[in-house]
Amino acid sequence: MFGRIGRFSVNRPWLTIVAWIVAAVALAGLAPELKSSTDQADFLPSHYESVQVGKLQESAFPQQESAAAIVVYQRTDGEKLTDADRAAVAKTTEGLEAKKYETFKSVVTSPEAVSKDGKMALASVFSTKKDLGDDATLESVKKLRTDGKALLQGSSLKMGVTGPAATNVDARESGGDTDGMIMMATVLLIIVLLGAIFRSPLIALLPVLMIILMFIMAQSLIATASSLFGLEADSGVSAILIVVLFGVGTDYILFLLFRYREHLRTGQEPKQALIDAVSRVGETIASAAGAVIVAFLALVLSTMGSMRAMGPSLAISVGVTLVAALTLVPAVFSLLGTKAFWPSKAWKRTPKNRLANGVGNMVSRRPALVAALSGGVLVVLAVGALGFKSEFDSESSLPKNLESVQTMADMQKSFSAGESDPSLVYIQSKDGGKLDKAALDTFQQAISKAEGVGDVSPAKLNPNGDVAQYNMVLKYRPASEKAIDLVSGPLRDTVHESAPEGTKALVGGSTAVLADIQTAVNHDYKLVFPVAGLAIMIILGLLLRSVVAPVYLMIAVGLGFTATLGSTVWLFQDLKGERGLLFMLPIIVYLFVVAIGTDYNILMVARLREEVGRGKSPAEAARLAVSHSAPTIGSAAVILAGTFGVLVLADNSMLQQMGFAVAFGILLTAFIMALLLVPTVTALLGDKAWWPSRGGGSAGTDTGRPVAQEPEHTVESAGV
Incomplete structure (x- = not known):
């Protein structure tokens, strides 16, 4: 099947490319607006x-009306408010009320809104809008802050604004344009790394352009599906969608290009080499995409609507990426042929690639030792997960110098901590x-x-x-x-x-909402994760024609998941002293480390099965699989991990946690699990790993015709 798809795309490139462009433009024009909450x-x-x-x-x-914000008045010297100060509070509040802000119905205070110690007075800002995070409300908060400080000039008072809407303003400004930061960092990383790997400006730029086309298509399909099925998309899905498309898209493009270049080095003509590349890695890409899709679709079992909406959205994006990897990408490179690698000539030569060969030899010669060491590292890191504590207080993750945070801390000196909400x-x-x-x-x-x-x-x-x-x-x-x-x-x-x-x-109230979200999340952990794990195991079983291999692969995936959480706990809770970690962190690790990171395990075991099917011994199969796959896995993992690693630079500690957890988890999955643990365990099990199949199955065919086998010495390179 994949050979037929490859032949169609490679032999009819213009038809394939035009079809993609027309479909993307039509969907973008016809799709409804994607609403969010x-x-x-x-x-x-x-x-x-x-x-x-x-x-x-x-x-x-x-x-x-809902309380959007609280204005806190206090003297600049910290002493008790005088009668003149209280009069100034009333006058300033009346002045703010007279401004008639777009989203605020009223700004009010009263003589009773003074603390028991007499040092602070409050004014409540009421809004008729339910969503206190929309742009108009945030702009109103900014104007109120500016106007209030102007009205207090010449008095002995100072004011600060806190509360839900004010916190939203500061959170957005402290985080900057997260979507834009992720997009720019991702694009830059992809261009730089692909350029370094292939030494070709075309290969550095073309994947970015193709993924942007996929992004347009995916967003339009998600909006259409949301409109037809009544889904409500979470406002945070756009940043996640960017990373999923660029991360998964780059993975699949690299899987194809590395195998394409490998076939070229055996002397095949470009078109045939591309068709054979699709034939060989098509099943691997489809299986990897299938595992990610079912993992995302498992989120529809969540009790939280945000997760139920996110699951299908991300599944659609991966589905688009899968179709593009098997059709659009081969069509584009079919037009270019070997010119895609210009100006480098390195694609013609088989490189020495000492590092990948060295790792392959180590895995082959000392499988028990490597398995024990790599597994031991994951187990030690996983111990930290026992100390995981959920943190729902997003305000505590913000920098302490923000006005809403400082004002809240001041207010709690004279009022109950819950006064703001x-x-x-x-x-x-x-x-x-x-x-x-x-x-x-x-x-x-x-x-x-x-x-x-x-x-x-x-x-x-x-x-x-x-x-x-x-x-x-x-x-x-x-x-x-x-x-x-x-x-x-x-x-x-x-x-x-x-x-x-x-x-x-x-x-x-908001505290009760968070309490119910905590209950819902705990329920989801017990249901969604096992269902997703079982679905991924079934896909692995179908790909590998094995019952045994999917079992130890999922054990390894579970170990990688807990090792990622444990590492994050040790860094942020134990070393940095955070009270807890983002309550959604396990879900985020599940989405990106377990779901997407499984791609690398699938690529590795598919190559292992291929080598065993050629008659290689388990140890030799492990050596060749690691040598061939290390550059692909390493390059893809560095790009995806680097994308999330940018978030570590943010001032918001929850963004830092998310960035570190995903980046470190992807690197663990790629370099410890996929390149060391999985091949060594497979080598140790030998033919038992492929039971009930015999020797891992066939070496890979295209509608019955054997695909040309590469010489044993052919090794992929991430450098030349």
């Missing part, structure tokens, strides 16, 4: 309590009757005494009188581990048990 509550199922609270709030208090408690009549005022007051007193609660506002009734709302200020930061644990357990239990007779009590 930054509100995590939108991505939780309806049975979670925080989601039920959101729906109740919309129906019972439809005109209620109170939790919400609702009482709803079960029969629709009016609520009893005395019972509501008794309930307020009961929950006010709960552990970790700083203050509870009086009940606010809706017009029908059947729903009451309380604002509950916690003593802990809203996104801190203590607050989440409190809300998810003891506090909700107290609220539910204290509800007046004939009513139902619910706890909501």
